[in-house]
Amino acid sequence: MKSINAQTVRTKLVMIAVTTSTLILIITTIAFLTLELFFGHQDLSKKISVLGQVIAERSTAALTFHDDELLHSNLSSLLVDSSVVKSCIYDEEKVLAASISAQKDQQGCPQMMGTLKTNETSFVEQYFPIKLDNQVIGTLYIACHNGDIINRFKQVSFFAVFVLFGAIIIALLLATRLQRIVTSPLRLLAATISDIIQRNDFSIRANKHHDDELGHLADIFNELLSKIESEHSSLKSSEEKFRKLTSLSPVGIFQINPAGEIIYVNQRWREINNIKHQEPDLQSWFSNIHPEDAPALNKLWHRLVTEHEDMACEVRLIAKNGSISWVYIQATSLHSKEGKLLGFLGSVSDISELKKAQIQMENLAFYDPLTGLANRRLFKNRLAKAVKSVQRNNSSIALLFLDLDQFKRINDTLGHNMGDALLKEIARRLDYNVRENDTVCRIGGDEFTILLTDVNNTNDVRIVADKILHSLSRPFMLNGQEIISTVSIGITMTPEDSINPNTLMKNADLAMYRAKELGRNNFQFFSEDMNTAILHNLEVEKELNIAIKRNQFVLMYQPKICIADNTITGVETLVRWRHPEKGIIPPDNFIPIAEETGQIIKIGAWVLEHSCHEMGALIREGLMPKNAKVAVNLSAKQFSDPNLLQTVLDILIQSKIDPLNLELEITESIIMDDVEAAIKIMEAIKSKGIHLAIDDFGTGYSSLAYLKRFPIDVLKVDRSFVSDIPEDKTDMAITSAVIAMAHKLSMKVVAEGIETQEQLDFLRENNCDDGQGYLLSRPLTLPQLHHFLVSNQKQTKVKSRLENPNDLSS
Numbered sequence: 118m119k120s121i122n123a124q125t126v127r128t129k130l131v132m133i134a135v136t137t138s139t140l141i142l143i144i145t146t147i148a149f150l151t152l153e154l155f156f157g158h159q160d161l162s163k164k165i166s167v168l169g170q171v172i173a174e175r176s177t178a179a180l181t182f183h184d185d186e187l188l189h190s191n192l193s194s195l196l197v198d199s200s201v202v203k204s205c206i207y208d209e210e211k212v213l214a215a216s217i218s219a220q221k222d223q224q225g226c227p228q229m230m231g232t233l234k235t236n237e238t239s240f241v242e243q244y245f246p247i248k249l250d251n252q253v254i255g256t257l258y259i260a261c262h263n264g265d266i267i268n269r270f271k272q273v274s275f276f277a278v279f280v281l282f283g284a285i286i287i288a289l290l291l292a293t294r295l296q297r298i299v300t301s302p303l304r305l306l307a308a309t310i311s312d313i314i315q316r317n318d319f320s321i322r323a324n325k326h327h328d329d330e331l332g333h334l335a336d337i338f339n340e341l342l343s344k345i346e347s348e349h350s351s352l353k354s355s356e357e358k359f360r361k362l363t364s365l366s367p368v369g370i371f372q373i374n375p376a377g378e379i380i381y382v383n384q385r386w387r388e389i390n391n392i393k394h395q396e397p398d399l400q401s402w403f404s405n406i407h408p409e410d411a412p413a414l415n416k417l418w419h420r421l422v423t424e425h426e427d428m429a430c431e432v433r434l435i436a437k438n439g440s441i442s443w444v445y446i447q448a449t450s451l452h453s454k455e456g457k458l459l460g461f462l463g464s465v466s467d468i469s470e471l472k473k474a475q476i477q478m479e480n481l482a483f484y485d486p487l488t489g490l491a492n493r494r495l496f497k498n499r500l501a502k503a504v505k506s507v508q509r510n511n512s513s514i515a516l517l518f519l520d521l522d523q524f525k526r527i528n529d530t531l532g533h534n535m536g537d538a539l540l541k542e543i544a545r546r547l548d549y550n551v552r553e554n555d556t557v558c559r560i561g562g563d564e565f566t567i568l569l570t571d572v573n574n575t576n577d578v579r580i581v582a583d584k585i586l587h588s589l590s591r592p593f594m595l596n597g598q599e600i601i602s603t604v605s606i607g608i609t610m611t612p613e614d615s616i617n618p619n620t621l622m623k624n625a626d627l628a629m630y631r632a633k634e635l636g637r638n639n640f641q642f643f644s645e646d647m648n649t650a651i652l653h654n655l656e657v658e659k660e661l662n663i664a665i666k667r668n669q670f671v672l673m674y675q676p677k678i679c680i681a682d683n684t685i686t687g688v689e690t691l692v693r694w695r696h697p698e699k700g701i702i703p704p705d706n707f708i709p710i711a712e713e714t715g716q717i718i719k720i721g722a723w724v725l726e727h728s729c730h731e732m733g734a735l736i737r738e739g740l741m742p743k744n745a746k747v748a749v750n751l752s753a754k755q756f757s758d759p760n761l762l763q764t765v766l767d768i769l770i771q772s773k774i775d776p777l778n779l780e781l782e783i784t785e786s787i788i789m790d791d792v793e794a795a796i797k798i799m800e801a802i803k804s805k806g807i808h809l810a811i812d813d814f815g816t817g818y819s820s821l822a823y824l825k826r827f828p829i830d831v832l833k834v835d836r837s838f839v840s841d842i843p844e845d846k847t848d849m850a851i852t853s854a855v856i857a858m859a860h861k862l863s864m865k866v867v868a869e870g871i872e873t874q875e876q877l878d879f880l881r882e883n884n885c886d887d888g889q890g891y892l893l894s895r896p897l898t899l900p901q902l903h904h905f906l907v908s909n910q911k912q913t914k915v916k917s918r919l920e921n922p923n924d925l926s927s
C-alpha cells in the first residue's frame with residue numbers, strides 16, 4: 118500500500134475529505150449517543166425523584182400509623198410506571214413494605230438498610246427519607262430498570278450508524294466531486310505545460326474556467342508564460358543574431374564547455390584553423406600551434422581554465438601543408454548569475470597580414486628599405502648596447518663613419534636609379550667585409566656606419582678599413598656601366614675616445630671630415646686635435662658675431678685684366694676680417710665657419726653691399742669702365758638662400774649700379790651639390806641681367822653635359838691648373854681645352870692665380886680673355902685700388918699715345 122505522500126492529489130483530496138467527514142461524523146454520533154444515554158438516565162432519575170418524593174410524603178402517615186396496606190398501595194402505585202422494578206419502605210433497619218415487579222426483578226428488596234447500596238448497573242436506584250416533623254421515620258427505596266434507556270440507546274445507535282455510513286458515502290461522493298473541481302484545472306494546467314514542453318511553443322495558454330483561486334493560478338501561469346514567451350523570443354532573436362553575426366564574422370568564434378570540449382565553432386573558425394568538416398577538438402587544435410608559441414599559449418590557457426583569467430595571445434598556426442599563419446586568440450570564462458562556470462568563449466583572428474605589415478613596419482623602423490642594412494635608429498640602439506658591454510667586459514669597439522666621395526655627382530649625372538643601385542652594391546660589399554657580429558648601417562643618403570665589436574687594437578680596425586677601401590675601389594658594374602666610387606672613413610674607438618654613443622658618432626663624423634679634407638678615399642682615426650678644431654670653431658663663431666655687430670670686415674679688390682690689351686675689366690672682392698687683437702684674418706680662416714653657422718648670410722650681404730657701393734663710385738668717378746664688373750664670391754648657403762635675389766636687387770638699387778656691373782662667383786662644387794636647383798637659381802639671377810661666373814673651374818667634377826645647361830657668363834680656370842704652367846703639360850692641355858670649350862659655349866674665360874709671365878703668355882696664346890693674379894695685381898685696399906686705377910689709366914694713355922700718336926682724344 119502506497120504511503121499517503123505517494124498518492125495522487127486526487128486520492129489525497131478524497132482521503133482527506135472522507136477521513137475528515139468520517140471522523141467528524143463519528144465524533145458527532147458518539148457525542149449524540151452519549152448525550153442520549155446521559156439524558157435518558159437523567160430523565161429516569163428525575164422521574165424517580167418526583168415519584169419518590171410523592172410516595173415518601175404519602176407514606177409518612179402510613180408509616181406513622183403502621184398502615185401496611187397504605188404502604189403497599191403507595192408502593193404498588195409506583196409499579197404503574199413500567200420502568201420501576203422495585204420499591205421498598207424501611208423503618209430504621211428492616212423492610213416494612215415492598216413492591217416488586219415480578220418480571221424484572223430477580224432479587225427483591227434488600228433486607229437491611231445497610232445493604233441498600235449496590236453496584237447494579239442495569240438499575241437506577243434512589244432513596245427518599247420519609248419524614249415526620251423533620252424526623253426521619255423511614256426510607257423509601259425505588260429501583261428503576263434502565264432497559265428502556267438502553268433499548269432506546271440501541272435504536273438510536275443503530276440509526277446513528279446507519280446515518281454515519283450514509284454520510285460517509287455522501288462525503289465520499291462529494292469529496293470525489295470536490296477533488297474534480299480542484300484537480301481538473303490543475304490537470305489542465307499540467308497538460309498545458311506538457312503541451313508547451315512537447316511543442317516548445319510558448320504561445321499556448323492555459324484555460325481559465327472559474328474566477329476562483331485556480332482561475333487566478335491560471336492567470337498567473339499565463340502571465341508567466343507571456344514573460345517566458347517574450348524572453349524566449351528575445352533569447353531566440355538574440356541567439357539568431359548571434360548565429361548570424363558569428364556566421365558573418367571575420368573572426369573565428371569558439372565555445373568550450375567546462376569539461377574542455379569544443380561545443381561550438383563558427384565557419385570562420387574552421388577556415389582559419391583549416392578544420393573543414395571534422396568535429397573540432399581542443400587537443401588537435403592546439404597541436405597545430407607552432408612549438409615555439411605553444412608554451413606561452415598553454416600557460417595562458419591553464420590560467421584561464423584554473424583561475425578564469427581572460428587570455429589573449431598571438432601564436433603561429435602550422436597548416437598541414439606546412440604554411441604558417443599568425444592568429445590572435447582571445448578567450449574568457451562564462452559564468453551563471455550564481456557564479457557557476459558555464460564554459461569558455463573565445464575568438465580567433467587571422468592576423469597574418471597584420472603581422473606581415475608589422476614586420477614590414479619594424480623593418481622600416483629599423484632597416485633601410487633600399488639596402489636592407491640597419492638604419493640609424495637600430496644602429497644607435499646597437500651602439501648604446503655595445504658601449505655598455507664594453508664597460509662591462511673591458512673590451513673595445515670601433516665606430517666607422519663612411520661617406521661616399523662625390524656620390525651626389527653620380528646621382529645627378531647618372532640618375533637616381535643608378536645611385537640607388539650603387540648604394541645597394543656598396544652596402545653589399547661593406548657587409549661582406551665585416552664579421553657577422555658587426556653592424557653595418559646606412560644612416561642616410563650616402564652615409565654609412567660600421568660598428569666593429571671585439572676589437573683588440575687599432576691595427577684590427579686598420580685592417581678592416583683597408584679592406585673596405587680596397588673593396589670599394591674596385592669598379593662597380595651597374596647596368597652595363599662601369600662606375601668608380603670611393604669612400605672617406607672616420608674612425609673612433611671606445612673606450613679610448615669616449616664611452617658616450619653621441620660623442621662617438623660626432624668623433625667618427627669629425628674624423629671622416631678630416632679624411633675628406635685629406636683628399637678623400639682614405640680613413641682617419643679620431644684625435645683630440647679634431648676636438649680642438651671644434652673648440653676653435655666655436656670660439657671663431659662667437660667672435661664673428663661680434664665682428665658682424667662691430668663691422669670688423671674690410672674688402673680687398675683684386676683687379677681683373679683683359680689679357681689681350683691689359684685693360685681693367687673689373688675686380689674681385691675679397692673679404693678680410695680685421696680682428697682687434699689678431700690683426701687681419703684671411704677669409705679661408707673664417708668663411709667656412711661662417712658658412713657652417715649661417716653667419717655668412719650677413720657677412721655676404723655686407724660684402725655685396727660695399728662692393729656694389731664702391732664699384733658704383735669708381736664707375737661714376739670714371740676710374741672704372743662703364744661695363745666693368747665687380748665679382749663677388751657667393752658661398753653655398755648664400756647661393757641657396759631664398760632671399761638672395763631680392764637682397765642683390767635691393768643692393769643694386771641702393772648702390773645705383775647696373776646689374777651688368779655685378780658678377781656673382783659660384784664654385785663648381787656649389788652648383789654640383791644640387792644641379793637642378795642650382796640651374797633654377799642661376800636662371801633667376803641671370804634673368805635680372807646679373808653676370809654669373811663659375812669659380813675654381815676644373816675642381817668640381819662638372820660634366821660638359823651640365824655645363825651646357827648652366828646660364829654662365831664666365832668660367833674661371835682654377836689656380837691649380839695655371840700654377841703649373843709651363844711645367845705641367847697636362848694642366849696646359851686642360852687649360853687650353855677649357856678655354857676652347859668655354860668659348861664654344863659663348864663663355865668668357867678668366868684665368869686665376871697668374872704669377873708668371875710664362876703663364877700670362879700661354880694664356881694669351883690660348884685666347885684666354887681675362888687674367889687675375891699676383892703678376893697683374895695683388896688684392897688691393899680701396900685706396901690702393903684707386904691708385905692702381907689712376908696709374909693704370911695714365912699708363913693706358915701713354916701707351917695709347919705711343920701706339921696712336923695722331924689720336925688727340927686719348
Ligand SMILES: Nc1nc2c(ncn2[C@@H]2O[C@H](COP(=O)(O)O[C@H]3[C@@H](O)[C@H](n4cnc5c(=O)[nH]c(N)nc54)O[C@@H]3COP(=O)(O)O)[C@@H](O)[C@H]2O)c(=O)[nH]1
Pocket residue numbers: 675689690691692703704705708721724750751752812813836869870871872889890891892896
Ligand atoms: N664666400 C666668400 N668667399 C670669399 C670672400 N672673399 C674671399 N673669399 C674666398 O676666400 C678664399 C680665399 O681668399 P683669399 O685669401 O682672399 O685669396 C684670394 C686671393 O688672394 C688669391 N689669389 C689671387 N691671385 C693669386 C695668385 O696669383 N697666387 C695665389 N697663391 N693666390 C692668389 O686667391 C683667392 C681668390 O680665389 P678665388 O675666389 O677662387 O678667385 C677664396 O676661395 C675666396 O673665394 C667673400 O667675400 N665671400
